[in-house]
Amino acid sequence: MTDIIDGNAVAAEVRTGLADAMDALADAGTTPCLATVLMSDDPASETYVSMKHNDCEEVGIEARDYEIDPEAPADELYATIDELNADPSVHGILVQMPLPDHVDEREVLRRVDPAKDVDGFHPENVGRLVAGHPRFKPCTPHGIQKLLASADVDTEGADAVVVGRSNIVGKPMANLLLQKSETGNATVTVCHSRTENLAEKTRAADIVVAAAGVPEMIDGEMLSEGCTVIDVGINRVEADTEKGYELVGDVAYESAKEKAGAITPVPGGVGPMTRAMLLWNTVKAAGDAEGVSVDLP
Numbered sequence: 001m002t003d004i005i006d007g008n009a010v011a012a013e014v015r016t017g018l019a020d021a022m023d024a025l026a027d028a029g030t031t032p033c034l035a036t037v038l039m040s041d042d043p044a045s046e047t048y049v050s051m052k053h054n055d056c057e058e059v060g061i062e063a064r065d066y067e068i069d070p071e072a073p074a075d076e077l078y079a080t081i082d083e084l085n086a087d088p089s090v091h092g093i094l095v096q097m098p099l100p101d102h103v104d105e106r107e108v109l110r111r112v113d114p115a116k117d118v119d120g121f122h123p124e125n126v127g128r129l130v131a132g133h134p135r136f137k138p139c140t141p142h143g144i145q146k147l148l149a150s151a152d153v154d155t156e157g158a159d160a161v162v163v164g165r166s167n168i169v170g171k172p173m174a175n176l177l178l179q180k181s182e183t184g185n186a187t188v189t190v191c192h193s194r195t196e197n198l199a200e201k202t203r204a205a206d207i208v209v210a211a212a213g214v215p216e217m218i219d220g221e222m223l224s225e226g227c228t229v230i231d232v233g234i235n236r237v238e239a240d241t242e243k244g245y246e247l248v249g250d251v252a253y254e255s256a257k258e259k260a261g262a263i264t265p266v267p268g269g270v271g272p273m274t275r276a277m278l279l280w281n282t283v284k285a286a287g288d289a290e291g292v293s294v295d296l297p
């Protein structure tokens with residue numbers, strides 16, 4: 001029987017588990033505050049930001065919404081970030097990706113105060129993660145660690161293949177799996193668009209993390225019997241549905257399910273965890289900023 005790893009359920013547990021930390025912060029007179037900055041009219045990005053605000057409301061985090069015209073000069077975004085950096089009542093800043101082409105993404109990531117960088121994308125936070133003492137783990141890979149733990153997947157000595165080398169998912173995921181820790185100690189291979197014989201590599205893996213952004217590129221034929229499959233892809237594919245599209249992962253779910261011992265669905269797998277770990281990081285940021293020791297789930 002294949003274990004279907006329920007991201008909605010694990011995310012709900014994380015949200016519930018934040019209650020003690022929220023109480024400790026409330027006792028100290030602090031309400032964690034997340035500022036989201038959206039400079040895009042992409043419907044998917046709008047959906048994700050709106051879901052993040054709903055999540056914040058559920059756990060009692062204050063969420064502030066900043067929207068910048070995607071055609072506006074990049075300076076407008078930089079000025080907003082500078083303002084949020086300087087505002088002591090804001091604990092976390094999230095700039096929704098992707099940004100318009102005329103905005104220098106690297107400048108944006110460098111500009112966010114690393115102590116408020118709840119995405120974990122600032123070069124200082126990336127360096128800390130790679131060095132093995134992370135301040136904020138990027139939300140998607142952090143969420144995947146929680147999903148693996150929830151399904152009792154032992155990463156110790158496992159052969160893990162990460163398909164995709166993005167800064168948001170692939171690279172930090174590979175680093176976390178490598179780390180000397182209870183949720184790491186794996187032997188990690190990172191595959192990408194220039195990898196030769198991809199199927200050979202995925203077939204040799206105990207854990208496959210598919211994060212290439214290519215709909216259904218990993219199928220059952222590319223997997224070993226009983227492996228764990230984490231599908232990070234959330235691709236909107238045109239379909240005859242009410243919304244005009246359906247969500248499809250990077251994994252061909254039905255065929256992969258035949259082979260996998262455990263698998264995440266899309267939707268309802270990694271996506272909800274990305275949002276849950278954003279709350280986690282925001283509560284941590286508030287605790288750090290206010291000098292309150294918080295017990296995080």
Ligand SMILES: Nc1nc2c(c(=O)[nH]1)N[C@@H](CN(C=O)c1ccc(C(=O)N[C@@H](CCC(=O)O)C(=O)O)cc1)CN2
Binds near residue numbers: 247266268
């Ligand atoms: N600043 C950031 N930008 C982006 C990140 C990020 O971590 N930080 N990750 C992705 C998108 N993303 C978060 O912003 C994200 C994607 C999907 C979901 C999610 O909950 N998906 C649901 C389905 C939602 C739907 O109906 O469309 C699911 O999978 O069940 C949350 C967050 C790129 N940008």
